[in-house]
Amino acid sequence: MNLSDFDFDLPEELIATRPAIPRSSARLLVAQGGRTVDSHVHDLPGFLRPGDRLVLNNTRVIPARLSGVRRRDGEQGPTEARIEVTLLEPQGDGSWNVLAKPAKKVRDGEEIHFAPGFSARVTGRAEGQLNLAFSLEGDDFDAALDAAGFMPLPPYIAARRAADAQDRTDYQTVFARHSGAVAAPTASLHFDRPLLERLAAMGVDFTEVTLHVGAGTFLPVKVDDVSQHKMHSEWGEVSDVAAAEINATRVTGGRIIPVGTTACRLIESAAGAEGIHPWSGETDIFIRPGYEFRVADGLMTNFHLPKSTLMMLVSALMGRDRMMALYEHAIAERYRFFSYGDASLLLPMG
16 A cells, blocks of 8 residues: 555644543544444443453653753863753663754764753764763663653644643553653543543453553654555563453453554564463564454554554554544544544444
8 A cells, every 4th residue: 555545634723732631531533333423532431341351551651851951162162052852762781862953963972961960971873863871870860860851742742832841741641650651652641540440340351561652653654655664663561461361351252452552563463373472572563454453353542643654553453444534524523633632442343
């Protein structure tokens, strides 16, 4: 298929820059087979059945965006310049690969200062990224990052406003446990404790998995033939307990419904011929039309960017024509799009 097959026109005013409050008051577009229903997230119990299992990504977003100063001694004396850094991925030696703006003016060996006692040295670069060795490690690094960093809002929000203190709450799920993501599993942002309690009371089960969402999730597809696109990799884990819970639900006939494309990609990465297995490592699975889902029976997810790999994933689940019709409906009904936007519940078999 071609990239243009996943394109659509989205009015800019439908890009959400703040979430719905309370979280579960966001709108929910439900697609059950050929049926389409306009609803709200707090009505989710009405579309699920006792014995269904929601798979939740419990990754925790770190405040990965830092504002610093690089200092340099030149012919005209000491100079300073501002630099913005976004952490991408930790390396085995404790350093981090980062995006920096502006990166071209930064020299290897330079120090970037973020806060008193918190700095980093540029140790290399590759493919548009810098490698930074920070002055702190372990718990000291985590504490300094928490104090100095900002939430790494997606580019389509960051272009409209700066991250603020409210994003520390808004851009984090209520069940976040394991730090490491630089982007949120956004479908999960719609859940609050009252909704989780109502779902549990009606007999819906929950399984937690971990996929540390990377900034690569926002990378554009640059090839016309989508089969030639190379997916970014992200680290994830399906524990022994999680695999056993999912397999037990499949045996008893309950539906496996991942919340978010991250949870979906992870459980499909861990799938085998006879169910899902405990698994950990890097996944670069690319789910697009033609893919046969082995674990997921449905998906709860937000509305995605045109021509994105996530638009391809939902098209693989529901069929491209069905998804394009759903998005046309969502735009006409003024649903809010992307990370802080509204949600959809996709159930191909009804």
